[in-house]
Amino acid sequence: MSQPDAIIIGTGVIGAAIAFELAKKGWKTLSLDRNSQVGHGSTAGSCAIIRMHYSTFDGTAFAWEGYHYWRDWSEYLGLPDDTQLAQFRETGCLVMKTEANGLLDKHKEYSAQLDCPFEDWSPQQIKSRLPIYALDSYAPARRMDDPEFGHPNGNQMNGAVFWPKAGYVTDPALSAQNLMDAGKQHGAQVRTASEVSEILTQDGRVSGVLLTSGEEIKAGVVINVAGPGSSIINGMAGVLDDMTIETRPLRQEVVHVPAPEGFDFENQGTIVSDSDISLYCRPEHGNHILIGSEDPECDLHQWCEDDQNYNRDFTDQWTTQAMRYAQRVPSLGIPSKTRGVVDLYDASTDWIPIYDKSSLPGFYMACGTSGNQYKNAPIAGKMMANLIEYCEGGADHDSQPMQFELPYIKRTIDVSFYSRKRPINEDSSFSVLG
Structure with missing residues (x-):
């Protein structure tokens, strides 16, 4: 894929979910990962717990919505019947x-x-x-x-x-691979052993990535889902200055x-x-x-x-x-x-993730997720896909935050809850509990 619509950095469970959801919408996606296999970053080390109790209402709603995708995992993915699937216990x-x-x-x-x-x-x-x-x-x-x-x-x-x-998922790496395979059915492509060394820009917006191999890949949208490497990628993109929430x-x-x-x-x-x-x-x-x-x-x-x-x-x-x-x-x-x-x-600073645009047009972030967002990967992927289309369609998510309906539980959430510019949420547990 010489020029995809969107480059997704990271093939963990959330990166793979974003690829799947964008591909279903007709986007040509290319997922990049420096690891040799999909799902073999921090996702592979996840405890993969699917729980509903959170210290905030929005966090609880998101997690309760997320449960339903794991419950209906096979139906959600739409993969062939003989596919080996991660199991939800x-x-x-x-x-x-x-x-x-x-x-x-x-x-x-x-x-x-x-x-x-x-x-x-x-x-x-x-x-x-x-x-x-x-x-x-x-x-x-x-x-x-x-x-x-x-x-x-x-x-x-x-x-x-x-x-x-x-409950919990028995094989978190396999769950990311399931999502990526589901995305491939809709045209998503993936390249492993490919490390990003620079975020490219042109005329004030993102224009692609440079790999450590020296190869340039052009795209009008780049999504940072690099897990524990997310802060480095954000630094490459020069988008840290307007963020009140940092990731480490x-x-x-x-x-x-x-x-x-x-x-x-x-x-x-x-x-x-x-x-x-x-x-x-x-x-x-x-x-x-x-x-x-x-x-x-x-x-x-x-x-x-x-x-x-x-x-x-x-x-x-x-x-x-x-x-x-x-x-x-x-x-x-x-x-x-x-x-x-x-x-x-x-x-992240308050242990609540960043699902947001950035100060660089075309550059998006799904960061600060480790420890308590594995369970939310499918709905996070769906929400990010909608957020990207919302912003690329000309809306200003900073001044007019996207309102997103959670499809299973029929609740509408204000996606600015996950903004990079939000005040530190004092209702958080400030721990892995989120």
Whole structure:
């Protein structure tokens, strides 16, 4: 494709969704990725959790809308029947009530407004579903070198809220490949092992990209969906000056440990978000448990200068997360061999993504998405495709923000919620919870 209509930088799950949605609208798209396979950037390291609880109404609406595409994954993609598809396992998500999350009153209010089902659970119901759990409270979360680590604070957990429709996708890289294959059916093209070194401009607007190979590819629209590399691409485009929200790569460790002997966590467990110990977990193949940090103050943020040069080895953070989870699950065995994932988030200032145009005409951004936007990829792709057509059609999204109807739940949202120029959203959790 010598001159596509749009170049999409990044073939992660959101980049692939944008390619699919634009291709369905008749755009000639070319997706570029420096990795050798689609979906093999930060998407491959994603926990791929599909949940509905968010600290903002807009975030809740977007996530509830997003669930429906995973539920109807095969129908949404329209791929041949024999295609290997990523699987969505609807396990539900249990969120512990804590003072830190306001006992989830706001989350329940938003879900009720959106007709998103949830259930209040007593401590007895938690123990019935997860008999391996102990319900002592340990807040605030601590590191192992804290002398108070592992000592209960004298209180008990007083219940939880269960969102039954939540779950996770078994193979996040495959889900991005599914989306790209669906896009190819509509003419989308992709080139891997192709790294962008410069954003080209002409007459005050974007005109294409220069690759590290020296090749120039011309296009009137360029979309930055480069994940943890997004800030570098935005810098190349010279669009940082009018942005109140910035994005940066943030190093994360995710722990994989075997479930306690005698309990089938893979089939009987559920996703759990537990801000009392500041961890989330979900079932993993082979009766393992995957454990991630919810970014408490004691877990220092490991910001990286770029998205390629960072420590890929496990540190004491792995042990800290495993041992914090063992407070909740006393029968948990801590293996001598560390297993899991070390990867990067593309984190924004307030942990809410940027889905927006930029100060450079024709240059668009879907950035700051890592950690809490995997679940929203299909609807983010659809919204971005509409936003690009809205702006390319002559509308000024900055002064007249696009209003977008979420097709499944029939709610209209103001897309300036995701603006690069928005005030920092103080309703955010300022963590992976979004």
